Amino acid sequence: MxxxxxxxxxxxxxxxxxxxxxxNLFNMxxxxxxxxxxxxxxxxxxxxxxxxxxxxxxSDIFLTNTFGGNASRLKLHNAQGRVHELNRIGAAxxxxxxxxxxxxxxxxxxxxPTGEIMAPMGSLTHDIAVEMFHEQAEGLKEGGxxxxxxxxxxxxxxxxxxxxxxxxxxxxxxxxxxxxxxGRTMMGLTSAAMVAMVDxxxxxxxxxxxxxxxxxxxxxxxxxxxxxxxxxxxxxxKGNAGIPKYHDGHIHYDGTPELMAEYAVLARNAGATIIGGxxxxxxxxxxxxxxxxxxxxxxPRPTLDxxxxxxxxxxxxxxxxxxxxxxxARERRGRRRG
Amino acid sequence: MADEEDIxxxxxxxxxxxxxxxxxxxxxxxxxxxxxxRILLDRGWAPYDVLTKALVAGMTIVGADFRDGILFxxxxxxxxxxxxxxxxxxxxxxxxxxxxKVGKMVIGTVKGDIHDIGKNLVGMMMEGAGFEVVxxxxxxxxxxYIEALEREDADILGMSALLTTTMPYMKVVIDxxxxxxxxxxFIVLVGGAPLNEExxxxxxxxxxxxxxxxxxxxxxxxxSRKHNKLAAG
Numbered sequence: 399m400x401x402x403x404x405x406x407x408x409x410x411x412x413x414x415x416x417x418x419x420x421x422n423l424f425n426m427x428x429x430x431x432x433x434x435x436x437x438x439x440x441x442x443x444x445x446x447x448x449x450x451x452x453x454x455x456x457s458d459i460f461l462t463n464t465f466g467g468n469a470s471r472l473k474l475h476n477a478q479g480r481v482h483e484l485n486r487i488g489a490a491x492x493x494x495x496x497x498x499x500x501x502x503x504x505x506x507x508x509x510x511p512t513g514e515i516m517a518p519m520g521s522l523t524h525d526i527a528v529e530m531f532h533e534q535a536e537g538l539k540e541g542g543x544x545x546x547x548x549x550x551x552x553x554x555x556x557x558x559x560x561x562x563x564x565x566x567x568x569x570x571x572x573x574x575x576x577x578x579x580x581g582r583t584m585m586g587l588t589s590a591a592m593v594a595m596v597d598x599x600x601x602x603x604x605x606x607x608x609x610x611x612x613x614x615x616x617x618x619x620x621x622x623x624x625x626x627x628x629x630x631x632x633x634x635x636k637g638n639a640g641i642p643k644y645h646d647g648h649i650h651y652d653g654t655p656e657l658m659a660e661y662a663v664l665a666r667n668a669g670a671t672i673i674g675g676x677x678x679x680x681x682x683x684x685x686x687x688x689x690x691x692x693x694x695x696x697x698p699r700p701t702l703d704x705x706x707x708x709x710x711x712x713x714x715x716x717x718x719x720x721x722x723x724x725x726x727a728r729e730r731r732g733r734r735r736g
Numbered sequence: 737m738a739d740e741e742d743i744x745x746x747x748x749x750x751x752x753x754x755x756x757x758x759x760x761x762x763x764x765x766x767x768x769x770x771x772x773x774r775i776l777l778d779r780g781w782a783p784y785d786v787l788t789k790a791l792v793a794g795m796t797i798v799g800a801d802f803r804d805g806i807l808f809x810x811x812x813x814x815x816x817x818x819x820x821x822x823x824x825x826x827x828x829x830x831x832x833x834x835x836x837k838v839g840k841m842v843i844g845t846v847k848g849d850i851h852d853i854g855k856n857l858v859g860m861m862m863e864g865a866g867f868e869v870v871x872x873x874x875x876x877x878x879x880x881y882i883e884a885l886e887r888e889d890a891d892i893l894g895m896s897a898l899l900t901t902t903m904p905y906m907k908v909v910i911d912x913x914x915x916x917x918x919x920x921x922f923i924v925l926v927g928g929a930p931l932n933e934e935x936x937x938x939x940x941x942x943x944x945x946x947x948x949x950x951x952x953x954x955x956x957x958x959x960s961r962k963h964n965k966l967a968a969g
Contacts, residue, residue, distance in 0.1 A: 420901040423901075424901070428901070431846065431847035431848030431875075431877075431901075431902055431905050432848065432901075433848070434901065474848065474874070474875050513852070513853075515809075515813070515853055519809075519810050519813050519814070520813075552809075578929050579805065579808065579809075580804075580805025581805075582805070582808065584808070584809050584853070584929075585808055585809050585810055586807075586808025586809065586810060586811075641932060642903070642931075642932070642935060643934060643935065643938075644904070644907075644934070644935045644938035644939060645938075649903065649904060714805060716805075718805065
């Protein structure tokens with residue numbers, strides 16, 4: 399157990415991760431279409447305050463401002479040549495804040511999707527994807543990240559490529575996927591299928607789970623799906639603070655701090671070990687979540703009805719796993735192919 | 737698979753062949769679709785009938801199963817790819833025969849957003865439904881949208897954003913269209929994972945489309961309303 403996150407996981411029953419990056423940066427003046435990663439060098443004080451706000455709200459883990467820091471994403475801003483630099487600095491700013499906190503806080507180097515579809519369906523080959531993730535991983539490593547944190551992935555192939563990229567950098571990692579389409583990822587992966595996939599990786603993550611997607615209730619249903627599949631490693635839950643609404647020129651999420659506190663407690667009861675927020679989760683949400691996790695004891699695993707009662711209904715009737723899905727499962731009707 | 741018999745497309749009668757093509761589209765069999773299209777044309781079918789009865793009807797089934805969470809992106813991409821191969825044969829013939837046009841859409845992801853998976857799906861499904869689609873790609877500033885709409889004499893603008901950091905930019909585009917007095921000339925459809933109906937309304941779009949199948953249906957509805965309005969003078 400040489401890495402800090404593994405050591406922390408051994409001493410604690412639950413850890414709190416951080417909240418939103420984009421939503422918080424918007425509130426600091428980031429404009430639509432700008433690459434948040436450029437602020438690592440252009441507005442480092444804003445990034446420091448972003449990290450500090452999570453630490454002050456009680457987060458044990460926070461993610462670096464490097465979600466879109468791969469070559470494919472930065473290319474949009476003609477910054478594909480700055481992958482190493484922007485990731486290194488994004489992580490170094492985090493190291494600085496974590497080390498000044500006076501307790502153990504994990505700097506998790508955020509790595510988002512490439513935004514491309516992998517071969518054979520799309521044009522991104524496995525080798526290129528691995529190298530893109532690897533390049534980003536090296537920057538994060540040099541900047542002092544404790545662990546790499548792959549998130550919002552939809553395709554199994556991309557998750558596997560990220561795992562390999564992390565392995566090449568010799569770094570431990572965590573990886574979450576986004577289940578936003580009828581309970582599955584956009585590419586059709588179920589929660590149960592993710593558990594099976596994760597356990598087979600040559601360089602498996604320290605913890606795995608779900609982030610973003612459609613509101614906190616759906617994310618909770620995904621967590622229950624993970625638990626039912628009997629995973630071998632800790633589960634991460636990082637749900638959105640409700641659903642985005644548009645108010646006076648900016649996006650506002652309708653989940654209140656109270657709702658997110660309820661979500662945090664339910665996530666722990668359901669079996670998640672690392673609990674945080676995603677889009678729309680502000681410091682006040684994190685504070686309420688932290689308080690609830692500290693003050694309330696762990697309870698029994700919630701049912702779907704209890705989740706819907708506490709957090710609101712689900713976006714689809716089924717999560718695509720189990721018997722409910724069998725009836726709806728695609729039957730290839732091709733008479734030609736049998 | 738023991739009872740599998742290779743079906744010879746050219747031995748099927750018209751009705752069976754069309755049904756088989758629906759199945760082949762569903763399974764994303766590109767070469768079979770190309771073959772089917774050629775056979776129907778050889779049998780004297782009008783290109784427009786091949787398009788609507790074989791391809792569009794087949795893609796409607798794909799769209800419905802995608803909407804219902806039975807098919808997911810990988811399968812739809814394969815189906816759309818097969819459809820596209822069939823369309824490539826039909827396109828020049830459709831132009832020659834002056835077949836009726838369903839409508840024209842300019843589509844692109846907004847500035848800062850390179851997530852073009854959703855946009856590509858919508859584009860393919862719209863083509864699958866017989867629309868003409870002008871794809872202006874990813875990361876579009878407002879000027880590019882305006883220029884394309886004017887140049888293409890389009891009916892519909894489709895904007896896509898997959899990130900909460902980029903979705904507000906849709907309003908910038910719609911506001912600019914209003915300023916230029918051209919907003920009412922176009923049907924504006926928006927889509928993308930973080931969006932919802934309320935957001936679409938708040939920024940002044942005509943509709944938010946949850947997925948590619950809904951986008952096609954919405955576009956059809958708005959086009960028929962537009963035609964009715966024109967007819968009513």
